Amino acid sequence: MTVNTMTVSAGQALRVLREGWAAQRAGALTTSWMLHGRPGVGKTEVVRQLAAEQKARLYDLRLTTIESQDLRGLPYYDHETKKTLWYRPDDLPDDPNHPSLLFLDELTAAPPHLHPAVYGLLQERRVGPHHLPDNVFIVAAGNMVEDGAVAYEMGTALSDRLIHLNVEASASDWLENFAIPNSLHPAVAAFIRTRPDLLETTAEALDRGLMISTTPRSWERVSRIMQAVDDRALRKIMLAGTIGEAVAAEFQLVADDIEASVSVAALLEAAPKDRPALYPESMHGLHALIYGLVGALGPQTAVPVIDVMAGIRTLDRERSDAAFARMPLAELCTHGFEMAIRRGLEQGLAEDFLDHPAYEAYSQERRALGLD
Structure with missing residues (x-):
């Protein structure tokens, strides 16, 4: 499937994300971002540099290494309410007083059964009972099938939740x-x-x-x-x-x-x-x-x-x-x-x-x- 968006360099992608961060901080635009690109073109470095510039905690969540229940957390039984509740996973930012960047790396390599758990993070900024603070900025990244990498085609339900940037190397x-x-x-x-x-x-x-x-x-x-x-x-x-x-x-x-x-x-x-x-x-x-x-x-x-x-x-x-x-x-x-x-x-x-x-x-x- 072709990523029908503009092609940008890593530097341009960084400038776009900076502007997106400023817009989110001002309350004008809260969304999730997707960096497409061949392996090694600099997607991860863009995210790391953005987090460093914003003095944000970087939560690097490799989606190929988790299962959907890992995002929901660990269940426990609350005897007082007689309900099953969930401990929040350590991979999700929860500090409303310090900016964080949640990096969902290898999104296109994550198995399709994991996608529904990711939908809520990208759109509603929540998974199960766990909500993300307003100061969390979300960026995902991944390769395409034609890049020779392990990847799945991105379905429309997932694609529609993102602003897409196609990153290519520029000398x-x-x-x-x-x-x-x-x-x-x-x-x-x-x-x-x-x-x-x-x-x-x-x-x-x-x-x-x-x-x-x-x-x-x-x-x-x-x-x-x-x-x-x-x-x-x-x-x-x-x-x-x-x-x-x-x-x-x-x-x-x-x-x-x-x-x-x-x-x-x-x-x-x-x-x-x-x-x-x-x-x-x-x-x-x-x-x-x-x-x-x-x-x-x-x-x-x-x-x-x-x-x-x-x-x-x-x-x-x-x-x-x-x-x-x-x-x-x-x-x-x-x-x-x-x-x-x-x-x-x-x-x-x-x-x-x-x-x-x-x-x-x-x-x-x-x-x-x-x-x-």
Whole structure:
């Protein structure tokens, strides 16, 4: 069954859910949300980030691991009323004084006999005798049958209780809203910047009968491998087992080039006159340098980060390497400063940029070209 709604990136889904949360808090819209998407595209990360932003308790309820009676709770006999009553399950939020996010994960993989118990949660915000407080925000998530995941078709009675978002991987969104804020390894960010088609390859892998595909989740794992494993031979095996042998081989070539030519720390510590010789000579290397600089940006490093970022723009004048003359240095510098400024604003470093002569010279040059 096709999910006939708009396709959004993970970042867009997060912005929609933020607005939905604000509307619910204002009493204007109380509903439940459904994130559809292939495995690993970032649905769970969106929910976790939303809960963290709202300072909410996250109740992660995996529907494939429970039975319908688990939602209703444990029965006991009340001798005074002569009725069977139910203890509230620990999986359901019950604090009216603290915001909570109830995450119904793997909804489409839950067996159909569980759906009636979920109906009440999604629509009436209750299951059996247990009501959810008004400050509980409900998000469900799941994969589709065509994604190659274990899933059941969603019936109309369940579908009608939800606002649906179809989440697809977007390289630019993932780099800006996940890779940079989470300080993923610069080689991963640089590789996806130049090969955005390899961020998510689930459909292609299914068509070719391959078990391993690339997803945003698997690239996060690649980043952890790169940061944790020094032995190149062992790292190669781990990478192949995470993103497939062919993609791993291509990525390793880029990672080797970056490892040999990029040292963010050396550039930041070098004297200005020595810096031009330390810049990497490949596009992959420059991309990795930019992501490394953005990751290194902080109150103590803002000045050298801005210096090094601005120096990218003039490499064709400072160095005699013919390769730099063919590179889009101005565009690389602009891209780097855009990311750095966003990161800087989050850290309260706006004045560091505005007061820095190298950034002012860069801004004046762009204004002269009519780009600002």
